[in-house]
Amino acid sequence: MSTPEQHRQGARQGPASGRRVLVIGAGRGQTGLIRAVRRLGATAVVATRVEPHLPGIAEADEVLAADILAVDDVVDAARQAGVDAVATSCLDTGLEALGAVADTLGLRGLSRQAARLCSDKLAMKKRLAQAGVPTAAYVAVSSCEQVGPALERTGLPAVVKATDLQGSSGVFMVDTPQEAAQAWSTAASLSRSGRVIIERLLTGREFGAQAFVHDDQVLHVTVHGDDLAPGEVPVPVGHHVPMEADPGLLEQADRVVRQAVSALGLRNCAVNVDLMECDGVVHLIELTGRAGANGLPELMSTVYGLDYYEMVAREALDLDVLETWRGRSPWDGAALAIMLIDADARGTVTGIHRPDRLPGWVTDLQVFTNVGDVLEGFTSSNDCLGQVVVRGSTLAECRERAAYIDAQVVLATDNAGTGARTGETVSTPGTRS
Incomplete structure (x- = not known):
């Protein structure tokens, strides 16, 4: 297998050959996007604070050392780097910088005004209320x-x-x-x-949706159920499609999301939405102009039979987006993305075991943790140890399959008595794909 450096030195081929894409951020949520940019033949230029532990740095062709909250600095760096497109995924922090780069350099993507609305909960609430979108x-x-x-x-x-x-x-x-x-x-x-x-405080059923906007056309609104870790503020640790709900509720959610996308002026971007059903009414909690985190791009890839990160990259490059979307191969069963967590995992990681071979129904398995990392239990999504995405005929089958893979990811630590994720004997779930 060739190394990232060997890839960088090789000739670029693909529909975006010769073009340069600025990816905002280098965390785990941007690595899939960086890889998609490079698969299309473009040069991936990553804007990030230069911290060695950020996985996207090793994936990038070029790195721009920048505080992505310093909007003017990112714009100047993008101009000097001569980028042709700008994108991000799974990250709100750099949205205003993305919008400013797009506006200033005349690139495709979320506008700075829309990015500000996404990043400012007060401004967002005002705009949603003005548009009649149900919200708390x-x-x-x-x-x-x-x-x-x-x-x-x-x-x-x-x-x-x-x-x-x-x-x-x-x-x-x-x-x-x-x-x-x-x-x-x-x-x-x-x-x-x-x-x-x-x-x-709205009480009811919390769930979410992913959407994708090409020009003024909303290509899809996909409602997904959310799995939440308990706590003062529940942390999302999983998502699944389909969400069991009355068809009327799903239709209402679709309508509310489309109203909110229009109200905030979101264009040429993926959209992540948090929703709450309260007494039969779907309320919008918040939305933002980027793909959701915690396995949601991989889940959408599984649901639609395409690379969702590549859809984001193609949108930024204005590269056959509608043709790519029309070529999707939707999965007609259920799909589940679950984060690997362990509230008792503490100490320095001394070893990692993961399965050598994966069944065809596993569409993604990632371990975020490395040997030498220090584990301190679980309090937020930053403490997730990895993720697994599976498909199956039913959600129950997906949960069984995810648990089977989860149990095979074992971390050893130097903290005696609190070794992370000790393995257990489990039977192999059904082999239907």
């Missing part, structure tokens, strides 16, 4: 003295959110005014802008 009642709170009056409008329990952080960072569920005041102080200190909102 909220109040912007700029001081601790405003917490009490805000709670009178939202009621308790409530959710306190920093407006400009990714995922569950800076998000706190509160039951009392005292908890809300403390949460506001913490969220304000974590927020880059210092802005915080308090919103009504």
Whole structure:
């Protein structure tokens, strides 16, 4: 097998040969995109802070050392690098930089204005409310003295959110005014802008959706069920398709997502959406103009029989997107992406065992952890040890298959008594693909 360096030295072939794509970020969520860019024959130029542990650095053709939050610096670096396209996946942090590069250099992709709406929960909520998209009642709170009056409008329990952080960072569920005041102080200190909102806590069924927008055309809205790890703020650790639900609920979710995409002006990008069904009404929690994280691109690849990262790359390059989408081969059963986690895994990793051969129904298996990494249990998605994506005839079969593969990924640590993921004997699930 050739090395990344040998690939870089070889002649590039493919429909994007000679073109240069700026990929924002070099984390595990961008590695699939970097590989897709290179498979298309383009040069993958990665903008990232230069930290050796980021896996995308080893995959890139070129690395631009940059703080992806420093928008003007990224734009200048992109201009000097002479890039022809810009893209990202699974990451909100660099969205405004992506939009600024696209706007400034006249490239295809999410606009800076739309990226700002995605990255600012307050601006997003305002725009969604103006467009009539169902969303939780909220109040912007700029001081601790405003917490009490805000709670009178939202009621308790409530959710306190920093407006400009990714995922569950800076998000706190509160039951009392005292908890809300403390949460506001913490969220304000974590927020880059210092802005915080308090919103009504919706109770019901939390789920999500992936979508893809080419020009003004929404190519698909795919609703998926979410598997959540318990905690004060539940952490997504898995996703599955299809989600069992009344057809009316799925139709409502499709309509709400399309309304929200239009309201935020999302174009030429993948879209990740968080939803909540509350008393029969689908509410939009938030959405952003990039593919979802935690196995969602691999899940979409499995569901549609194509490389979803390549769809993102083709969109940035304006390269036969509709033709590629029409050539998909959808899977007619169920598919499941599950993150490998272990709340008891602590210590330095001394060894990793993973299966040498995989059944055909495993569409993706990754181990994020390396020998020498220090494990400290599980508190967020950053602590995931890997992921597995499987397909099957039913969701129950997918769960059985995923558990079978999960049990074969074993990590040894130097912490006696708390070795991570000790293996167990399991029977092989059915061999239907």
